Amino acid sequence: MSLINRYIMLHILPACGMVLAVILGLDLLLAVSDEAEAVDRGASFSQVLTYVAYTAPYRAYQFMPLVLLVGALIGLGNLANSNELTVMRAAGVTLRRLSFGALLAIGPLVAMNTLIGEYLVPWSQQMALLERSEYRGVSSGKGFWLRDGEAYVYVSAVAPDNSLRGIHRYDFDSQVWHASLFAKSAQQSNGNWQLLDGRTLGVGDLEVVTDTFEEKVWPVNLSTDLVAKLGMEPKYLSATDLGEYVNYLEAAGINADLFNLAYWKKALQPLFTLSLVLVAMSFVFGSQRAVPTGQRVLFGVLTGLGFNYAQEILGPASSIFGFSPVVAYSLPILLCLLVAWRLFRRVN
Helix, strand or coil: CCCHHHHHHHHHHHHHHHHHHHHHHHHHHHHHHHHHHHHCCCCCHHHHHHHHHHHHHHHHHHHHHHHHHHHHHHHHHHHCCCCCCHHHCCCCCCCCHHHHHHHHHHHHHHHHHHHHHHHHHHHHHHHHHHHHHHCCCCCCCCCCCECCCCCCEEEEECCCCCCCEEEEEEEECCEEEEEEEEEEEEECCCCCEEEEEEEEECCCCCCCEEEEEEEEEEEECCHHHHHHHHHHHHHHHHHHHHHHHHHHHCCCCCHHHHHHHHHHHHHHHHHHHHHHHHHHHHHHHHHCCCCCHHHHHHHHHHHHHHHHHHHCCCCCHHHHHHHCCCHHHHHHHHHHHHHHHHHHHHHH
């Protein structure tokens, strides 16, 4: 690695670390404050802190595009304010080489954040939900759909012990409904799922036949590991799990828009982050005069929030208006690249 690349990294990496510490620290403090009511209801403060600590990886993952944008603005901005970028350019260092040095600093952080979202976040959020359910005494509020042969099954919630709550099964024959089953809960025993405290509805010769049961075997291929993942919100799942569940839902004929949106947002986040950093670089290189750090930070925050809101609006809009979520989440990236290209071109 060249001396210039190392020098740029030594300015960008500490700036990114400082921004992450400030943003994540404030967010964690607000999270503890939001959970303070649980302490009044009997939870211990250590339980609240444990829950908030488990949510830290997702919070860091979520903030990373903004963190790297502002960190790059501060790091490169300090070089510009001290005229070091001007000296480098005068010494024959090309804009492309300076940009490569900045990307060399940001690239590993983007890769690390991708790994955090893929492997650490699903586990930590699962642990956070379990910890929170223990002191609040509530199940996961996330329901999900399954297909079991010709039947469609909806599970209302997942309990802390990975048992199921509120099972609704609808049986069809040639797309015609002929029976339903409702159970308050289901738990796994000896490798099989047992439905507890439920009732059935079926079509008889002349009337609808009803029956009740206390316990009933449910022969469904559903592992507790899959149950734990499906009990979480889509944004907490890994891209691999989201892709598999999208394929499962589409094969079963169940609407997968919510999971499809989460999949493409997570899959394209590395490109989104790098495109934001390119905007930061083009802004600094295009304005190498002394600009107050506060002004650069404000620009970074407004830019990051603006493009993030664009993603949040275009994602659901793709489901409403019927265009691909790939297009929805790619448009802000393309817009970032266009802005960066125009600014770089103006510098050259």
